Amino acid sequence: MKNTLYDVIVVGGGIAGYTAALTLKSLKRSCLWLGAELFGDKLTRAEYVRNFPALIGDGKEFSARLAAQMEHEDISFTQGRADGIYAGDPFTVTVGDIMYQGKAVILATGVETAGAVKGERDFLGRGVSYCAVCDGALYRGKTIAAVVSSEKFREEVEYLAGFAEKVHAFCLYKNASFRSENIIVHEEKPRAVEGGLRVERLITGEGALSVSGVFFLKNSAPPAALAGGLETEGDAVKTARDGSTNIAGLFAAGDVTGRPYQYVKAAGEGLVAAYSAHAFLNGARK
Numbered sequence: 001m002k003n004t005l006y007d008v009i010v011v012g013g014g015i016a017g018y019t020a021a022l023t024l025k026s027l028k029r030s031c032l033w034l035g036a037e038l039f040g041d042k043l044t045r046a047e048y049v050r051n052f053p054a055l056i057g058d059g060k061e062f063s064a065r066l067a068a069q070m071e072h073e074d075i076s077f078t079q080g081r082a083d084g085i086y087a088g089d090p091f092t093v094t095v096g097d098i099m100y101q102g103k104a105v106i107l108a109t110g111v112e113t114a115g116a117v118k119g120e121r122d123f124l125g126r127g128v129s130y131c132a133v134c135d136g137a138l139y140r141g142k143t144i145a146a147v148v149s150s151e152k153f154r155e156e157v158e159y160l161a162g163f164a165e166k167v168h169a170f171c172l173y174k175n176a177s178f179r180s181e182n183i184i185v186h187e188e189k190p191r192a193v194e195g196g197l198r199v200e201r202l203i204t205g206e207g208a209l210s211v212s213g214v215f216f217l218k219n220s221a222p223p224a225a226l227a228g229g230l231e232t233e234g235d236a237v238k239t240a241r242d243g244s245t246n247i248a249g250l251f252a253a254g255d256v257t258g259r260p261y262q263y264v265k266a267a268g269e270g271l272v273a274a275y276s277a278h279a280f281l282n283g284a285r286k
């Protein structure tokens with residue numbers, strides 16, 4: 001349990017989150033900038049960035065420049081994947097059993113461009129989960145599946161295997177391997193999640209597989225799965241021009257608010273959300 005109460009918690013380690021943290025610093029607001037990883041693949045892996053002002057180079061060059069600016073401006077980053085954002089006065093953001101508190105929150109968690117599996121959203125909270133640490137223990141002794149977007153989630157799958165009798169890991173990357181013997185690797189994307197009141201089976205290329213739950217382990221979970229009651233249009237958070245959402249004190253920026261998925265738009269929205277959080281704190285929380 002962390003006792004610090006921040007003015008703003010920024011969730012998401014990409015360019016939107018970074019710009020929000022940088023702007024909050026210039027506004028002299030205390031800020032916890034939290035992200036699953038610093039900058040992340042979408043920044044570091046760009047082959048060539050053609051459309052960010054004053055930048056000539058690839059994603060590595062971009063992130064190196066950001067890192068240099070971060071150091072120069074004394075911006076700190078806290079690594080952690082948020083698994084819950086709870087509205088209140090103050091807000092609570094959880095990372096496993098760690099709780100962070102902030103008077104306002106900026107959500108900048110990006111978007112998962114790979115399409116959802118049919119039925120994935122319908123069974124959210126009824127056997128579909130995006131968080132191994134939060135829900136793994138619910139499946140003690142059961143057979144479950146995990147749809148694993150990258151090697152980065154290997155530990156989460158192993159964690160699930162510590163509870164479940166068997167984990168069918170549908171790995172969307174090549175050469176997946178795990179330590180636990182009760183993890184069965186499949187190299188395909190399942191076609192659908194099906195069931196009645198709860199998840200009962202996963203439809204794959206080889207037929208139906210009986211499972212009690214399915215974990216989707218990916219960089220950006222749908223925002224509504226993170227913050228209950230958050231209004232969305234598809235997977236995009238519904239925002240006003242100032243980045244505000246339907247939850248007072250919760251702002252959103254970057255790809256998470258919808259297209260176009262571009263750095264400049266994400267950075268611009270990070271700045272706008274930071275100013276809006278600042279105004280919110282000036283008005284509502286003097």
Ligand SMILES: Cc1cc2nc3c(=O)[nH]c(=O)nc-3n(C[C@H](O)[C@H](O)[C@H](O)COP(=O)(O)OP(=O)(O)OC[C@H]3O[C@@H](n4cnc5c(N)ncnc54)[C@H](O)[C@@H]3O)c2cc1C
Binds near residue numbers: 262
């Ligand atoms: C290969 C590639 C090349 C691209 N090239 C260009 C280009 O040249 N020009 C351009 O304008 N755009 C480009 N884009 C698009 C650009 O990457 C995105 O628009 C931009 O990164 C969006 O920034 P963001 O901060 O909103 O989201 P992201 O960059 O996706 O950052 C969000 C971060 O939040 C983290 N996160 C997610 N969930 C949580 C959580 N629960 N808790 C904590 N952290 C979390 C993720 O790990 C991620 O690092 C490219 C994208 C790709 C994939």
